[in-house]
Amino acid sequence: MTKKHAENNNQIDNPESWVDEYGDFLYQFTLSRIKDLSIAEELVQETFLAALKARKNFQGRSSTRTWLIAILKHKLVDHIRKRIREQTSDKVEAMFNAAANDSADTSFNHRGDWRLRPSKWAVDPLKLYEQKEFMDVLYHCLGGLPKRQAEAFLMREIDGFSTEEICKILNISATNSWVMLYRARMWLRRCLENNWLNT
Amino acid sequence: MSHWMFNCKEVSMMVSESMDRKFPFHRRILLNAHLLMCRYCNRFKKQLLILRHAVGLENIYEDERGHFHSLSKEARERIKQAMRDLSPNPDPDLLNT
Numbered sequence: 001m002t003k004k005h006a007e008n009n010n011q012i013d014n015p016e017s018w019v020d021e022y023g024d025f026l027y028q029f030t031l032s033r034i035k036d037l038s039i040a041e042e043l044v045q046e047t048f049l050a051a052l053k054a055r056k057n058f059q060g061r062s063s064t065r066t067w068l069i070a071i072l073k074h075k076l077v078d079h080i081r082k083r084i085r086e087q088t089s090d091k092v093e094a095m096f097n098a099a100a101n102d103s104a105d106t107s108f109n110h111r112g113d114w115r116l117r118p119s120k121w122a123v124d125p126l127k128l129y130e131q132k133e134f135m136d137v138l139y140h141c142l143g144g145l146p147k148r149q150a151e152a153f154l155m156r157e158i159d160g161f162s163t164e165e166i167c168k169i170l171n172i173s174a175t176n177s178w179v180m181l182y183r184a185r186m187w188l189r190r191c192l193e194n195n196w197l198n199t
Numbered sequence: 200m201s202h203w204m205f206n207c208k209e210v211s212m213m214v215s216e217s218m219d220r221k222f223p224f225h226r227r228i229l230l231n232a233h234l235l236m237c238r239y240c241n242r243f244k245k246q247l248l249i250l251r252h253a254v255g256l257e258n259i260y261e262d263e264r265g266h267f268h269s270l271s272k273e274a275r276e277r278i279k280q281a282m283r284d285l286s287p288n289p290d291p292d293l294l295n296t
Contacts, residue, residue, distance in 0.1 A: 016279050023278065024269045025259065031268050032260040041270065045278045052282055069257050104211075112206030118242045125249050129258040138253055156219065157254045163219045182215040189246050 015052050022068050023048075029069060032132075033076055033139050043079060047072040061160065070158045077150055080143030104186040119193055134196055141191035145184055152177060153184040205233055207240050214244045218251065 026047060030040040050071050051058075058067055109115045123134060142150060152170060155161040161169075163177045172180070205213065210233045213222075217230060234241045261267055270278075 015282055019270075019275050019278050019282075023275055027270050028259040028267050029257065031262065032258070035262075037268065040268075041274050041278075044270070045281055048278055048282055049285055052285055066257065073254070107211070108206075108208040112208035114207050114239045117239045118246060120242065121246060121249065123249065125252055128249065128253050129256050132260050135253065135256070135258070135260075138250075142254070154254070157251055178212075178216050178219060181219060182212050185215050185247050185250060186211070188250055189243070192250075 015048070015055065018048060018051065018064070018068065022065055025065065026068060026072050029072060030076060033136070034079070039079070043072065043075050046075050050075070073158050074151075074154055076139065077142045077145075077154060078147075080139060081145070081147065081150065084140075084143050103190040104183050107186060107190065116190070118189070119197055121193075121197065134192075137192055137196040138188070141188050141195065144191055145187060149180050149184045149187075152180045153188075156181055205229060207237060210234070210237070210240045211243055214240065214247060218247060 023044060026044045027040055030043050031037070034040060034043075047068060051068055054071070058064075061067075062070070107114065107116050123131060128134065142153075145153065148170060152166050155166050155169065156163070163174060163181070166172075167174055167177050170177070210230065213226075213230050214234075216222075217227075222230065234244060259267070
């Protein structure tokens with residue numbers, strides 16, 4: 001690698017500098033979603049290690065910070081999912097998965113009309129970042145998704161992967177990917193409506 | 200509401216799918232015609248877009264006492280050490296930091 005190249009790609013080629021540059025932000029981002037300081041540190045460390053392993057695939061589609069936060073979001077949702085489920089038995093876990101899959105079906109009657117009509121959301125999309133409660137519930141709901149559905153959803157919405165890319169990674173058909181994303185969105189919408197609007 | 204051939208359940212699937220791929224023109228027209236006439240499907244679409252926007256946010260919040268936390272010097276060192284342990288053949292650049 002030439003010196004010039006190294007300078008141009010300083011951030012990618014110098015992973016330890018990520019810790020100084022983005023460590024605090026990732027840590028604060030994590031602590032905005034979970035309270036435990038040591039778990040937050042662990043997740044930040046896991047994020048940097050995953051980034052280090054994947055850095056060859058980082059094609060500069062986004063800024064380094066956005067790339068690192070995307071990895072962190074996957075870790076965070078994974079952690080929340082495990083935390084929710086370790087407090088529950090396998091039976092409850094099966095119910096969880098069924099609920100996540102059902103929300104698409106139970107939202108409509110046999111004629112395909114809305115049975116549970118979408119409520120009006122009192123949220124200004126442009127000021128969403130100010131609504132901590134909304135964001136808390138959102139991450140809780142993301143943790144409620146079955147693992148593969150969550151992965152597909154995060155790859156699409158956070159990493160910006162196309163469904164073709166998601167199909168390859170998860171080894172599923174195109175139709176399967178649309179159904180998965182649809183079910184994930186249906187569950188999240190319902191979960192948010194139940195847990196955020198009704199509080 | 201079952202306007203224009205599609206019922207709300209079908210439209211909800213189409214709304215989601217339309218966020219992942221481009222629809223042919225005629226399908227888009229039919230979808231939009233339903234959305235124009237059905238306030239619940241229209242609301243549903245807006246909510247999916249809010250979801251998309253929200254998961255993409257990179258915002259941080261202070262804790263209950265109004266504090267932001269930083270990684271301690273020790274924590275940073277622990278993380279850097281873990282990164283060094285991971286790479287069996289570290290770049291020369293990496294050693295200089």
